[in-house]
Amino acid sequence: xxxxxxxxxxxxxxxxxxxxxxxxVGQPYDIEKGAGTxxxxxxxxxxxxxxxxxxxxxxxxxxxxxxxxxxxxxxGYYFQxxxxxKPPPDNIMEIYINSLEDLGIMRKEHDIRxxxxxxxxxxxxxxxxxxxxxxxxxxxxQFTYFQEMGGMEICPISVELTYGLERLTSYIQDVDNVxxxxxSPGLTYGEVFLQQEKEGSRYGFELADIDLLRENFGQxxxxxxxILKEGVILPxxxxxLKCSHLFNLLDARGALSVSERQNYIARVRSVTRxxxxxxxxxxxxxxx
Amino acid sequence: xxxxxxxxxxSDEIPARYLLSAIDDLRARAEKAFDxxxxxxxxxxxxxxxxxxxxxxxxxxxxxxxxxxxxxGPSKKVAYDSAGMPTKALMGFCRSLGIExxxxxxxxENNGEYVYGLKHDPxxxxxxxxxxxxxxxxxxxxxPYPLRWGNENxxxxxxxxxVVCLYGKEIVPLVIAGIASGRTSFGQRTLHPEALxxxxxxxxxxxxxxxxxxxxxxxxxxxxxxxxxDLSREIGGRPLEDEDLLDEVVSLCEHPSPFRGEFASRYLxxxxxxxxxxxxxxxxxxxxxxxxxxxxxxxxxxxxxxxDTGMENVKxxxxxxxxxRLEDASFFYAQDVKVRLEDRLKDLSGVYFLGGAGTLYxxxxxxxxxxxxxxxxxxxxxxxxxxxxxAARLSKCDLVTLMxxxxxxxxxxxxxxxxxxxxxDEEISRAISQQYLPKGxxxxxxxxxxxxxxxxxDKLDTLAVAFCLGVGVSGSQDPLGLxxxxxxxxxxxxxxxxxxxxxxxxRKSVFLARDAARKAGKTEVDEEVVCDRxxxxxxxxxxxxxSDKGYPIEIIKSVLGSGEPRISxxxxxxxxxxxxxxxxxxxxxxxxxxxxxxxGSKASGRDVSLELLxxxxxxxxxxxxxxxxxxxxxxxxxxxxxxxxxxxxxxxAPIDNCLDNVLIMSEDERLRENRVKLLGVVSDMFTKFxxxxxxxxxxxxx
Numbered sequence: 001x002x003x004x005x006x007x008x009x010x011x012x013x014x015x016x017x018x019x020x021x022x023x024x025v026g027q028p029y030d031i032e033k034g035a036g037t038x039x040x041x042x043x044x045x046x047x048x049x050x051x052x053x054x055x056x057x058x059x060x061x062x063x064x065x066x067x068x069x070x071x072x073x074x075x076g077y078y079f080q081x082x083x084x085x086k087p088p089p090d091n092i093m094e095i096y097i098n099s100l101e102d103l104g105i106m107r108k109e110h111d112i113r114x115x116x117x118x119x120x121x122x123x124x125x126x127x128x129x130x131x132x133x134x135x136x137x138x139x140x141x142q143f144t145y146f147q148e149m150g151g152m153e154i155c156p157i158s159v160e161l162t163y164g165l166e167r168l169t170s171y172i173q174d175v176d177n178v179x180x181x182x183x184s185p186g187l188t189y190g191e192v193f194l195q196q197e198k199e200g201s202r203y204g205f206e207l208a209d210i211d212l213l214r215e216n217f218g219q220x221x222x223x224x225x226x227i228l229k230e231g232v233i234l235p236x237x238x239x240x241l242k243c244s245h246l247f248n249l250l251d252a253r254g255a256l257s258v259s260e261r262q263n264y265i266a267r268v269r270s271v272t273r274x275x276x277x278x279x280x281x282x283x284x285x286x287x288x
Numbered sequence: 289x290x291x292x293x294x295x296x297x298x299s300d301e302i303p304a305r306y307l308l309s310a311i312d313d314l315r316a317r318a319e320k321a322f323d324x325x326x327x328x329x330x331x332x333x334x335x336x337x338x339x340x341x342x343x344x345x346x347x348x349x350x351x352x353x354x355x356x357x358x359x360x361g362p363s364k365k366v367a368y369d370s371a372g373m374p375t376k377a378l379m380g381f382c383r384s385l386g387i388e389x390x391x392x393x394x395x396x397e398n399n400g401e402y403v404y405g406l407k408h409d410p411x412x413x414x415x416x417x418x419x420x421x422x423x424x425x426x427x428x429x430x431x432p433y434p435l436r437w438g439n440e441n442x443x444x445x446x447x448x449x450x451v452v453c454l455y456g457k458e459i460v461p462l463v464i465a466g467i468a469s470g471r472t473s474f475g476q477r478t479l480h481p482e483a484l485x486x487x488x489x490x491x492x493x494x495x496x497x498x499x500x501x502x503x504x505x506x507x508x509x510x511x512x513x514x515x516x517x518d519l520s521r522e523i524g525g526r527p528l529e530d531e532d533l534l535d536e537v538v539s540l541c542e543h544p545s546p547f548r549g550e551f552a553s554r555y556l557x558x559x560x561x562x563x564x565x566x567x568x569x570x571x572x573x574x575x576x577x578x579x580x581x582x583x584x585x586x587x588x589x590x591x592x593x594x595x596d597t598g599m600e601n602v603k604x605x606x607x608x609x610x611x612x613r614l615e616d617a618s619f620f621y622a623q624d625v626k627v628r629l630e631d632r633l634k635d636l637s638g639v640y641f642l643g644g645a646g647t648l649y650x651x652x653x654x655x656x657x658x659x660x661x662x663x664x665x666x667x668x669x670x671x672x673x674x675x676x677x678x679a680a681r682l683s684k685c686d687l688v689t690l691m692x693x694x695x696x697x698x699x700x701x702x703x704x705x706x707x708x709x710x711x712x713d714e715e716i717s718r719a720i721s722q723q724y725l726p727k728g729x730x731x732x733x734x735x736x737x738x739x740x741x742x743x744x745x746d747k748l749d750t751l752a753v754a755f756c757l758g759v760g761v762s763g764s765q766d767p768l769g770l771x772x773x774x775x776x777x778x779x780x781x782x783x784x785x786x787x788x789x790x791x792x793x794x795r796k797s798v799f800l801a802r803d804a805a806r807k808a809g810k811t812e813v814d815e816e817v818v819c820d821r822x823x824x825x826x827x828x829x830x831x832x833x834x835s836d837k838g839y840p841i842e843i844i845k846s847v848l849g850s851g852e853p854r855i856s857x858x859x860x861x862x863x864x865x866x867x868x869x870x871x872x873x874x875x876x877x878x879x880x881x882x883x884x885x886x887x888g889s890k891a892s893g894r895d896v897s898l899e900l901l902x903x904x905x906x907x908x909x910x911x912x913x914x915x916x917x918x919x920x921x922x923x924x925x926x927x928x929x930x931x932x933x934x935x936x937x938x939x940x941a942p943i944d945n946c947l948d949n950v951l952i953m954s955e956d957e958r959l960r961e962n963r964v965k966l967l968g969v970v971s972d973m974f975t976k977f978x979x980x981x982x983x984x985x986x987x988x989x990x
Contacts, residue, residue, distance in 0.1 A: 070619075071616070071619075072612060072615065073612055074616075087438075087439075090447075090449060091449075093300055093301075094477075094481065097477065097481075106598075107477065107478040107481070107593075108478050108479075108593070108594070108597050108598060109597060109598030109601050110478075110598055110601050110602060110605070111591040111592060111593055111598075111602045111605075112477065112478065112592075113540060113541075113592055114300070114301040114338070115304070115540065116301075116303035116304060116305070118433070129433065129435045129446075131301060135605065136601060136602050136604070136605025136606055136608075136609070137571055137589065137602075137605055137606035137608075137609040137610070138605060138606075138608070138609045145435055145437065145447075147435070147436055153436070155436075155439065155441060156437075156438070156439055157436065157437055171605065171608075176608070176611075176612075254638065
């Protein structure tokens with residue numbers, strides 16, 4: 001596999017690879033989110049006819065997946081490497097495989113498979129068709145052609161590649177446990193993030209104040225709706241993101257019944273849809 | 289002149305679950321299109337891998353065939369004027385066929401004379417015809433969830449990337465989803481990612497094989513099946529037989545290379561179902577079993593690529609993934625067994641059922657009552673009734689365990705395991721684990737006794753709640769799996785022969801379900817209507833069950849028309865009628881029924897007065913009825929349906945005698961009413977068994 005790759009090297013290589021393929025290498029967005037797709041530069045740019053090519057690291061918070069740092073490959077806070085290409089090049093799958101080769105994962109030495117896995121984000125009113133990419137049986141990337149965003153059919157479609165950075169690096173570094181990943185010489189993933197993971201788990205599962213979270217949700221939702229009426233879209237979307245994170249916390253805390261869950265999801269979706277609709281209106285996109 | 293045709297559609301990876309049917313669909317559509325376009329060939333075959341669908345037509349003629357058809361034109365009156373000269377109408381008709389007015393013929397028909405002309409449709413070059421029909425053959429394929437791409441919103445399984453279409457050595461020019469045909473293909477992604485030119489149709493299979501692609505799905509299947517057997521034998525086992533898994537794995541590769549991986553034997557402490565589920569559903573591995581069916585610490589994986597390079601990476605990587613998954617499962621198991629199932633009951637009140645129709649705790653309470661009720665009706669003893677109730681009480685507790693949340697397909701099975709481990713009676717544990725059986729149309733049934741009763745109760749409750757909520761089934765839309773649930777109920781009751789009244793079971797379950805519906809906001813539930821709709825739904829599943837066994841639908845409908853509530857009697861009743869098909873006896877029965885039922889159904893009661901029977905034939909008929917009634921009742925209850933039907937057939941003679949010689953519609957109102965009542969009594973004996981009107985078409989004219 002050549003030179004040893006630290007976590008930061010994996011990111012650097014992916015950035016440089018996708019930069020060479022016409023992507024603007026962006027930065028993470030500063031509000032908690034459950035998936036890189038929620039970054040406004042993906043959510044909004046997927047709408048309308050304008051082309052968009054971007055690659056960026058995005059931290060994800062999924063309180064439900066937290067395991068107190070006990071699980072070797074599941075955590076409530078982790079990193080995705082996101083690539084958006086719109087419209088996607090015809091040979092995008094081939095380019096993707098080349099990006100793996102750039103990381104030293106040579107196709108002839110491994111088993112690389114595209115196994116059907118369709119994707120849906122009810123809070124974003126988004127869906128797509130695609131695959132999970134298996135490297136020697138391990139899921140390392142989600143590969144999706146968006147079909148809908150903000151409740152609207154989109155055209156042209158975008159491709160979204162989501163590399164699971166921890167999975168990929170564990171594999172490359174041949175470690176069994178995410179916490180043993182080498183971030184940079186002499187520094188492990190555990191040293192950087194384990195305390196946060198442990199405390200985050202405790203907070204999400206045991207300590208989060210349910211009433212406060214519910215109240216905040218209501219307030220943020222109200223604020224989003226209020227400013228949307230004023231035609232302010234991106235700040236309203238920020239509040240939708242905050243609502244979405246509060247919902248995830250409530251869910252992890254086990255505070256929501258099935259019907260309540262549906263209800264909360266629908267409330268977030270109605271804000272994100274409205275954001276998408278207004279965005280298209282302001283940018284002058286025709287309704288599809 | 290003939291030559292071979294090759295069509296290869298290259299695409300991004302087609303989802304495995306559609307591939308095999310897509311291969312067949314492509315061939316079927318091509319055959320039909322070729323026929324319609326009058327193209328003839330020796331044979332059409334189709335193949336496919338995730339990245340390509342291939343159509344090959346051997347010995348395809350270079351031209352479509354000529355054809356001459358006779359076309360009817362205007363009537364003679366319209367075609368010629370009074371002077372007998374061709375009119376504009378005739379000239380137009382001739383022009384459209386490319387003929388002269390002198391070429392037409394006149395033919396006499398029922399409603400006048402008409403002009404006929406011959407239309408000659410000459411054959412066209414095959415590449416022109418193919419260019420017109422192939423795009424539609426491909427794009428019109430059945431894609432359940434098509435992907436939409438490109439500015440023109442093309443739709444197919446996944447984006448189409450290249451099209452090779454060759455007739456002999458020549459490219460057939462056509463465009464599919466914006467892609468022009470050519471001769472450039474691509475090999476397997478790792479073995480030959482580069483472009484590859486196909487020189488001629490007949491060189492395709494050799495060239496593509498050299499590029500690492502085994503296009504024939506049956507050959508891939510053989511490689512995988514043989515390879516997994518050989519590799520399993522090395523450790524003294526055999527691969528789990530699973531056709532669905534094999535289909536899926538075949539559809540996930542272009543160049544299968546099976547390999548054997550291992551996992552630590554300490555994981556064998558996990559329940560076998562867990563091991564198998566993790567390997568099969570999550571990783572698409574074939575578990576390896578001993579000849580006694582015990583799981584061995586190994587698995588067969590299938591790589592897409594060469595068996596010669598990097599196989600150690602592939603094996604190691606897959607083992608790594610499996611270990612992580614089994615480690616998770618061990619953790620879940622260890623946590624789960626610490627909590628007694630009984631103690632999880634309270635957690636069930638935090639889980640909603642059917643989107644808010646109460647909680648799983650509510651469902652558990654209903655199940656306890658419903659299963660106890662049904663157990664009693666099914667004739668289980670007191671101890672068994674208590675056991676069913678105990679099983680029902682614990683039945684849903686595994687839904688809040690870590691393992692089932694992670695591996696939902698293990699619902700029930702884990703409950704059974706945990707019950708057993710925690711020292712709960714074996715029979716109760718088994719009932720818990722079998723509550724979701726049968727899984728498919730021909731799936732294994734739960735054992736007779738408490739397992740079956742619990743399984744029926746669970747399904748019936750779901751059906752009752754759904755029907756109370758007004759959630760039905762329409763067409764292919766059945767998100768709650770109500771059809772499967774209903775088939776399960778029917779299948780168990782009929783196969784195990786429970787003499788339960790369907791009406792009673794429905795009434796009880798709907799009665800219990802009302803409360804759940806209320807919690808979901810459905811405040812007004814008309815029980816009568818719900819019971820009736822649910823009954824019709826279940827009866828429709830009985831029809832399916834019996835017609836799958838090969839009985840004519842007419843007989844099934846007639847027996848179901850009896851309204852007999854103990855549905856487990858239907859199979860034998862249907863068989864009894866079926867065995868009489870074509871016999872004189874059946875004709876006698878249907879005749880007897882037909883002669884008595886029309887008037888009989890109008891009778892105001894069944895209280896036939898002896899004094900009012902004045903004619904000999906009616907007295908005789910009544911005497912026969914009285915004489916046979918008890919015996920026939922007994923035959924029916926004992927399930928001697930053949931005897932019952934024979935008795936029915938013997939009624940024909942006295943019926944005929946009576947109806948031929950006695951005027952039913954007598955002027956004397958009292959006699960008339962009494963006679964109609966007599967017919968009512970007689971026809972009841974027929975309709976108790978079947979509504980014979982459905983059988984009439986099977987008998988021809990009577």
